[in-house]
């Protein structure tokens with residue numbers, strides 16, 4: 266059905282925005298989050314007030330109140346909504362309530378990061394305590410060779426029978442290792458859902474097929490990615506671009522309306538073994554050997570940053586992507602301001618443009634600030 | 647202790663167990679119908695003691711039970727009969743042993759039902775579709791007119807009537823994968839009854855179920871747990887691929903699924919229907935036509951509620967977990 270037909274035949278009905286399509290207002294551009302089709306489309310914010318009208322007035326009443334110039338814009342907007350199947354025209358939308366905005370998950374900690382550089386941690390204690398907290402996803406990042414393939418194999422073994430469902434690893438390339446070694450370890454653990462090998466001699470991808478043949482192989486294959494780029498420190502994290510935005514779903518959308526997409530129910534062990542909200546953030550909650558992770562998580566001070574939602578952050582609060590963006594609370598555009606926007610984001614909601622964050626005034630100085638402050642020297646090579 | 651009977655691959659079981667673990671200290675024993683265990687079982691008078699691998703428990707330990715999937719879960723208790731020389735005898739003995747097994751199962755379920763809170767239907771399969779339609783009409787719910795016939799002429803007269811009919815399995819549809827890891831699957835869906843469907847069919851065919859096609863505004867999937875209802879509307883009409891059966895997913899443009907507020911009188915009738923079918927959980931499939939009339943299609947006691955629960959944020963997994971731990975906390 267197109268808009269011309271609707272404007273002629275269905276004037277007494279209401280434009281109903283399906284409840285899985287949620288409008289999010291931004292400064293220059295606003296967005297519709299399609300939670301079923303996991304897609305965001307944007308449109309000029311000038312159209313945003315129509316959504317309130319759709320709920321309050323019949324189609325005919327809305328159209329009659331428009332000036333001739335506005336009329337054409339309105340038809341174009343209605344066509345956009347119809348083409349994406351965001352709206353239906355109904356006699357009464359009262360039977361379709363909003364999707365509940367509540368969010369909760371059956372775990373005290375959802376995901377954890379463990380950083381390893383020069384020294385090992387007590388992995389057995391970490392896994393056991395994370396499991397007690399219901400942690401589902403674990404990422405381990407080895408900056409240097411100390412945490413290599415043998416250690417990954419051992420860690421995956423420790424995770425068996427725990428609450429951890431996926432293990433992702435970033436390891437430094439070990440010269441003595443063959444492709445087969447990497448494939449063998451990943452292939453032996455279904456728990457390992459991703460492996461990136463940094464500082465490798467060349468860019469390459471290795472396929473792991475778990476011994477499956479034919480159709481099944483294409484379904485199961487996992488790729489190990491080898492990159493020449495080095496992973497130098499926790500400051501390498503926090504890139505925000507269009508590609509980093511989460512495809513919107515009901516749970517992620519609801520979570521990001523209330524919590525920080527990156528920090529909520531996260532726990533990190535930094536390279537010195539200190540418990541933190543994020544390896545790149547200030548504020549240690551003690552050495553993981555000396556404290557109980559459950560006690561740290563019960564501490565109000567530890568949970569405080571979980572609530573740093575994008576709605577309360579400068580600039581981000583005007584961004585149409587704010588409920589799809591995990592953000593970053595470790596590296597800020599202005600390190601002196603607590604609610605400053607993330608350093609490594611190049612989006613400007615006031616002009617609706619993406620640029621390279623490094624070209625922004627003050628970006629280099631902010632990065633230098635963090636590099637100087639890092640809680641230990643960056644060991645290279 | 648909470649006892650869960652399921653299948654190893656059922657994702658909803660895992661989600662509910664995570665909630666149980668998060669909400670309580672309850673011990674959970676999960677037994678999968680498709681796995682082999684070492685089972686020790688003694689039933690005496692009104693009690694039993696069971697050991698499944700490492701987990702030993704008696705009837706008094708079990709506060710709640712969730713019969714999620716599967717029929718009987720203690721496989722291999724009876725030996726299978728091997729007498730290649732005497733096939734008729736072997737078949738007969740096997741049949742006898744199956745009856746023994748079933749009697750044991752029924753008694754086991756009955757004990758559980760009398761002493762603990764059992765969620766789910768004991769036989770593990772869907773109630774007879776035709777019986778459901780009859781009961782639905784008894785409680786005042788509309789159902790699309792249907793007939794069952796083995797005569798091609800009957801089917802042809804339906805086609806000729808121009809009203810539009812669909813045909814589907816009377817029992818559970820076929821839903822089968824070659825192997826769990828292969829993508830090859832066999833499904834039966836609800837199909838439109840068109841002249842080409844009857845091509846090459848003899849005058850006497852297998853008895854088939856025909857149901858009047860109702861031109862729907864949208865479909866409803868209504869999950870229920872005791873007297874709590876969670877309804878979702880599925881808008882599939884605009885897409886020819888899913889017009890007749892919404893399980894034929896269109897992965898490019900999945901159907902819209904949104905929360906729906908059931909009219910109280912429909913909810914009350916569904917409550918009565920669930921009670922008359924002796925079901926305390928499951929989901930109803932309904933349709934709403936262009937005039938706002940509600941039609942009941944069928945009930946599924948063990949359906950997959952996970953995707954609907956997530957998309958409409960219905961927290962069904964948590965509801966089930968709360969129901970299962972409720973008795974635990976009072977102990």
Ligand code: SF4
Pocket residue numbers: 505575580581582584585586587590591592593606607610611612614
């Ligand atoms: S402005 Fe803020 S919310 Fe928007 S993309 Fe950048 S970091 Fe994310």
